[in-house]
Amino acid sequence: MIELAVLDIAGTTVDEHGDVYVALEEAVRAAGATPGTADIRRWMGAGKREAVTALLSAEQPDRTPAPAVVDAVYADFRERLRAAYGARPPAPLPGVPEAVTTLRAAGIKVALTTGFDREVTGVLLKEIGWDTGFLDAVVCVDDVAAGRPAPYMIFRAMEATGVRDVSRVLTAGDTIRDLQAGTNAGAGIVAGVLTGDLDAATLGGVRHTHLLPSVAAVPALLSLS
Structure with a gap:
């Protein structure tokens, strides 16, 4: 049972409405990354800070982004998501x-x-x-x-x-x-x-x-x- x-x-x-992945893509793009649809999809269901780190790292596979950079992009993601939820509530x-x-x-x-x-x-x-x-x-x-x-x-x-x-x-x-x-x-x-x-x-x-x-x-x- x-x-x-x-x-x-x-x-x-x-x-x-899929806003979490829109916000995620927008945030990492604003930081200079260029993820494709498949890149975003690969991180569906993952922790979003982990996803941010991985998507930023994809641009420079030999270097992990600095924690301060990850923090800034993650904060941007959260603000974008909050705004999206305000405009179109879940x-x-x-x-x-x-x-x-x-x-x-x-x-x-x-x-x-x-x-x-x-x-x-x-x-x-x-x-x-x-x-x-x-x-x-x-x-x-x-x-x-x-x-x-x-x-x-x-x-x-x-x-x-x-x-x-x-x-x-x-x-x-x-x-x-x-x-x-x-x-x-x-x-x-x-x-x-x-x-x-x-x-x-x-x-x-x-x-x-x-x-x-x-x-x-x-x-x-x-x-x-």
């Missing part, structure tokens, strides 16, 4: 609030994990009204030693919710890194969802247990609806 559902945020539970994906409510009513705890830091995550969740009481735990990339595909955010969600058996954990996400993190954690169910930018063929090429149209389908998968 599943005791904990660990769900990604952007593209999985929340529609933020919203829960269809059926997701109902799915979360159904899971929790059945005694299954629900945690969100994200490649955003705590500050950005707080702004996003407050915008959609999920900042108090709606979830059992929220784990951000700055809460752990490494972001996806490392399994640490999943383990931290287990710790926060008192779940000890990883085979009783379901993970769901819309990126390759989400699936890799679930697999690396040894989760009982590792589900890819098709509400992000990746199609079934792309997600299906990565180890998983299920492909779902949306997180809204999770209760039915668990025979709760």
Whole structure:
């Protein structure tokens, strides 16, 4: 029996219109980098500071950008994202609030994990009204030693919710890194969802247990609806 559902945020539970990757590309371009679409896609689901560092490093593979440069570009990214959310607020994906409510009513705890830091995550969740009481735990990339595909955010969600058996954990996400993190954690169910930018063929090429149209389908998968 599943005791904990660990769900990604952007593209999985929340529609933020892809603004995070637009802001990421704009910020690194403003710093002089020239990433292509494939370069940005490669870092979907990753910690955003890690993504900034890697995208800047791609221009000078023999030299890691100075921490002060990374800090400045990351701060620019956050400001661009905040402005984008102000102009076009994020919203829960269809059926997701109902799915979360159904899971929790059945005694299954629900945690969100994200490649955003705590500050950005707080702004996003407050915008959609999920900042108090709606979830059992929220784990951000700055809460752990490494972001996806490392399994640490999943383990931290287990710790926060008192779940000890990883085979009783379901993970769901819309990126390759989400699936890799679930697999690396040894989760009982590792589900890819098709509400992000990746199609079934792309997600299906990565180890998983299920492909779902949306997180809204999770209760039915668990025979709760």
